[in-house]
Amino acid sequence: MQTVYISEEKQVYPIIFEMNYGQLSSINCYLYKHGSKLTLIDAGLDIPEYRNFFEAQLAAYGFQIGDIDQILLTHHHEDHIGLVNYIIQQHQIPVYAYTLALPRLYFTEEYQIQKKTFFERLYKQYGCEEVAQQRLLKMQQTMKNSNQLKIKGTITALDHHDMLDDLQVIAVPGHSPDSIMFYDQQAKWLFVGDLVMYKGTTNALIDHDDEGQLLPTVMQYKNSLELCLKYDVRTVFAGHQQVFSDLPEIIQKNLARIEYKLNRLTKKVTEGNETILQLASAIYGERINKEMTLILSEIIGYTMYAERMGEVKRVVEKTGLHFYR
Structure with missing residues (x-):
């Protein structure tokens, strides 16, 4: 107890x-x-x-x-x-x-359709729709089981x-x-x-x-x-x-971790990793095979944050979004 x-x-x-x-x-x-x-x-x-x-x-x-x-x-x-x-x-x-x-x-139908449409478009935009298929299939299964889950x-x-x-x-x-x-x-x-x-x-x-x-x-x-x-x-x-x-101390550690992840990502962009998949692989290596959904989420989120902070710029190319310093 x-x-x-x-x-x-x-x-x-x-x-x-x-x-x-x-x-x-x-x-x-x-x-x-x-x-x-x-x-x-x-x-x-x-x-x-x-x-x-x-x-x-x-x-x-x-x-x-x-x-x-x-x-x-x-x-x-x-x-x-x-x-x-x-x-x-x-x-x-x-x-x-x-x-x-x-x-x-x-689990409203309107929300589930909007969510699935959002992630299909997002993964295509970032050039990672192939590796994200498992996530999209899981969404379809969730829609089928929504009555039991809600x-x-x-x-x-x-x-x-x-x-x-x-x-x-x-x-x-x-x-x-x-x-x-x-x-x-x-x-x-x-x-x-x-x-x-x-x-x-x-x-x-x-x-x-x-x-x-x-x-x-x-x-x-x-x-x-x-x-x-x-x-x-x-x-x-x-x-x-x-x-x-000790909340203030823990918060400061969390904020420092955000800055660490931002700096780590921008460093990998500087080294020539331009796409979401290249960045995911450069930062996490073989972990992407087991934690693809979470890693894609983090890399997409931090590229957006890095862009807002003026650390990277994104360019739309045929293969999806590319990021540069």
């Missing part, structure tokens, strides 16, 4: 499931108790092992599913929403998420600076367009989702806006990290890895 965090009449009960999940060491969600109200922040992964662990942790803390009064989601990714349907099928309770998350959580209950939309009891909603795009964090000013607690982790940095995953245009995700991520520094925080509850307290 994890340490319980207490501040006057409030408690946080971490549910930290240790597993190898990509580069991450755990999948986390949290029970936030304020007076008699019990809130679940994020809902883990929908696999039997996590479900069993979740219910065992509830019992260890003296709770059961029927005690949960509401669910808050930091963003729409599968490792944060996994048990929502399992919980609300047993116990009808409110579910809250950022307004941009709703079409993603409902959240079955009603989701209430949240906006930036909304308040839910003592929790302030703060929009922090970058990892995803719909990422939010929850801040308890009185307790100085910050629930950050995947924005900040104790070790390493999160992925600023490429995505599109409501018009189907590529978002400046690395710039958004940087701005969201800097926004965290404006809040007085004692304890950070992250979506992965451990709970931690």
Whole structure:
């Protein structure tokens, strides 16, 4: 059982499931108790092992599913929403998420078509559509299974600076367009989702806006990290890895990592790597065979960031976009 965090009449009960999940060491969600109200922040992964662990942790803390009064989601990714349907099928309770998350959580046909069209066009534009076929096929499969994947209950939309009891909603795009964090000013607690982790940095995953245009995700991520520094925080509850307290130090490490990745990319461009695939290979070598989707996302995002920072320029050529110093 994890340490319980207490501040006057409030408690946080971490549910930290240790597993190898990509580069991450755990999948986390949290029970936030304020007076008699019990809130679940994020809902883990929908696999039997996590479900069993979740219910065992509830019992260890003296709770059961029927005690949960509401669910808050930091963003729409599968490792944060996994048990929502399992919980609300047993116990009808409110579910809250950022307004941009709703079409993603409902897997609306309009959103899925827009997403697939966006990535088909993007990969073609950057000259990497052949190696991205697996990602596109996965999207098609997701569309076929959307009825099973979507959240079955009603989701209430949240906006930036909304308040839910003592929790302030703060929009922090970058990892995803719909990422939010929850801040308890009185307790100085910050629930950050995947924005900040104790070790390493999160992925600023490429995505599109409501018009189907590529978002400046690395710039958004940087701005969201800097926004965290404006809040007085004692304890950070992250979506992965451990709970931690030294937020300013961790933020500075994350910002330094962004600059490192920017400098690394511009150096590789200077060395004559002009295309997304050349840059991916030059930076990550054989890792691209196992992590192609994430690596393409990072390289596309950082070329856009480098262009905005005046470090590279892009030229449209027959084989796709090329980048030069």
